[in-house]
Amino acid sequence: MPTERKAVDMRKLMVTTFVSLDGVMQAPGGPEEDESDGFAWGGWSVNYWDDTMGAYMGDVMSRPFDLLLGRRTYDIFAAYWPTAPEEAGGKPLNDATKFVASRSRPTLGWGPAVLLEGDAAETVAELKRGDGPELQVHGSGNLIQTLVPAGLIDEFRVWTFPVLVGSGRRLFAEGTVPAGLRLIDTTVSTTGVVIATYEPAGALVVGTFGQE
Amino acid sequence: MKLTTTTIVTVDGVMQGLGGPDEDRSGGFERGGWVAPFWDEEGAAFLNQVYGRAGAFLFGRRTYEIFAASWGVWQDPGDSPIWTALNTKPKYVVSSTLAEPGWASTTVLSGDVASAIGELKAGREGELQVHGSGALVRWLLAQQLVDEMNLIVCPVVLGQGTRLFPDTGPDMALDLIDTRSTPKGVTIQVYWPTGRPRYGTASPTPSQ
Numbered sequence: 001m002p003t004e005r006k007a008v009d010m011r012k013l014m015v016t017t018f019v020s021l022d023g024v025m026q027a028p029g030g031p032e033e034d035e036s037d038g039f040a041w042g043g044w045s046v047n048y049w050d051d052t053m054g055a056y057m058g059d060v061m062s063r064p065f066d067l068l069l070g071r072r073t074y075d076i077f078a079a080y081w082p083t084a085p086e087e088a089g090g091k092p093l094n095d096a097t098k099f100v101a102s103r104s105r106p107t108l109g110w111g112p113a114v115l116l117e118g119d120a121a122e123t124v125a126e127l128k129r130g131d132g133p134e135l136q137v138h139g140s141g142n143l144i145q146t147l148v149p150a151g152l153i154d155e156f157r158v159w160t161f162p163v164l165v166g167s168g169r170r171l172f173a174e175g176t177v178p179a180g181l182r183l184i185d186t187t188v189s190t191t192g193v194v195i196a197t198y199e200p201a202g203a204l205v206v207g208t209f210g211q212e
Numbered sequence: 213m214k215l216t217t218t219t220i221v222t223v224d225g226v227m228q229g230l231g232g233p234d235e236d237r238s239g240g241f242e243r244g245g246w247v248a249p250f251w252d253e254e255g256a257a258f259l260n261q262v263y264g265r266a267g268a269f270l271f272g273r274r275t276y277e278i279f280a281a282s283w284g285v286w287q288d289p290g291d292s293p294i295w296t297a298l299n300t301k302p303k304y305v306v307s308s309t310l311a312e313p314g315w316a317s318t319t320v321l322s323g324d325v326a327s328a329i330g331e332l333k334a335g336r337e338g339e340l341q342v343h344g345s346g347a348l349v350r351w352l353l354a355q356q357l358v359d360e361m362n363l364i365v366c367p368v369v370l371g372q373g374t375r376l377f378p379d380t381g382p383d384m385a386l387d388l389i390d391t392r393s394t395p396k397g398v399t400i401q402v403y404w405p406t407g408r409p410r411y412g413t414a415s416p417t418p419s420q
Binding site: 021022023029030032041043044045046047049158160162163164171172173175176177178179180182183186188192193194198204205206 | 248377414
């Protein structure tokens, strides 16, 4: 009987996502970051940055990791981080191997970078079975829509900003596979951002709540 | 009265059918009963405190009927602030179809509901509390009538069901007033709406 490789041996895939209180993850950083589907409310996260969030992100960036990015987030990072090596996060982001999931064949000028061609659920599953440090996903809303239903995410770091955006692409879309989560940690910024860390905790469990 | 909303939601923002599989199957919803595994003493204590501040209740029709058929018919357990508040405080239900509410101390609001709620807010002590009642909460938010939102977030993703916040709704900034988490992984956040958000442009910090 073939022995399956234990999950514990696989590379951990950690996702960091900025979401609004109404669950929108589209274009947190600026109006032109992602205008797909006519989204006109980009830049909703930028007035909330504080030292707590900076320190938290610095901690995430301080351990060995490779990046796993969708093409759009890769392009946004590639246009900025090579020019800002001294900024917080600049060195680890520039040094990390960037695995880029794309259905087209983009030029990956910001290296080291590896193109993941074909079905992202398959290529990322393969990537996780290989050797290497933690895989971190930042942004990459389209890619996450593939990773979530495929059950490939080992840790969610959901940064919930105290703002309703009113429309836009959500982290957990209709049709996401139902699943229990385990809350590992919460950190709260001085500006009202709640950073919750969740791990998958198996299938959905339901019951009836009422007077005993 | 301050108008407060209290909503139990999943991490993906769904509020439908929390109490049991048959509580609300509208729209083909099949994943009801998701709150039970996460209910613990700290969550209950928070909810008891909320209900203890109630001066009156404001319901949407669907939640009113669910509550009337449960809290409205259950015997007084003697030690439940929730039961006591729901069965002793005035209740208002927004509905254009409900003619004879079956639960005592209920007044039906129809017609110019915004004015009626404005009068309620002006004239009483305590909180005017909305529990559940998603359609009503969405309308109240759009009308800027909400003074405080309690969000109780259960650590589960459903991928189906009615969300508290619609696909198309108003944009709004809020202040986080209080936050805590319970041993079973529920996070509780209290927000005060503060008006329109400010948008801006940042250098791409690592999650943007």
